[in-house]
Amino acid sequence: MLEGEFRRRILEKAFEKKSRVILAFDEHGEDAVNKLIVLCESLKEHVVGVKIGLPTMLSSGLQGLSRLIKRFKEDYVFIADVKMADVSHVNSLISRLLYETGFDAIISHGFIGYEGGLEGVFHEAERLGKGVIIVVSMSHPGSKDFIDPVSDRLVQIALKYMADGVVAPATRLRIVEEVRKTVGSSLLILTPGVGAQGAPYGAGLSAGADFEIIGRSITSSLNPVEKALEVKMEHGRILGQRAC
C-alpha cells in the first residue's frame, strides 16, 4: 500500500525524536498563539506533531496559525482537529482552507459516510497531497450511545478510502486493541484520553496505538518539557515491553 506523505513524515519524526507524543492545543484568547509558539520552541525534540483544536482556530484565526505553521513546519506535523461532519461541498471548502493554512492532516468524523460527506475531505486531501484521520470512537462515555456501536464500520470506511489513520480512545483500550487487530499496519492509530482524561501515559501505546495525543497535562504544566520527558520515558518503557 502507498504510504501517504503525512504518514511518512509523522513516522520519520517519531524515529528521529524517539517520541510518540502529539501535543493537543485547545487554548483560546489573545495570547493563545504566542503560548503555542513558546511550546513549539521548547518541545521540538520531544513531540512529533501538534494538533490544534477549534477553540484556538476560532479565537486566533487561520492567518496567525498559518505563520506559526510556516515557522515550525520542519519540526512538527500539524493536525487540524475540526472533527468534520458536514456535507461534501462544505467539507471540501473547510478542508481546502485548512490545508492551505499549512495543516498536514485533518481529523474528520466518519459517521457522515463517504458519498456526499467524507468524499469532500478525501478529494481535497488527494489533490493537495495531505492527510485524513477518521474518528472511530471517542473518549467520553457518550461515545457508547451512537459512535461505538458502529466503530467497526467506521474503521472499514477508513480502510476502504485509504485514510492515513484513525482516532480511538485510550480510555477504552479494548476498542484500541480491536482496531489494531482489524487494521494491522494499514492505518495509524492515534489515542487521546491519557493524562487529564484519566488514562495513564502509555495506555494507548500498550493497546497497540502508534501515538498518544496529550493536551492539558503538558500545556497546563509548569514545566512542559519536563512533563513531555516524563511521558516519553513511560512510552519508552512500554514500547520496550511491546518489542519483547
Ligand code: XMP
Ligand atoms: P487533553 O487535554 O484531554 O486533550 O489531553 C485531548 C485532546 O484530544 C481531543 N480528544 C479527542 N479527539 N476523539 C478525538 O478525535 C476523541 O475521543 C477525543 N477525546 C479527546 C480533544 O479535543 C483534545 O484536543
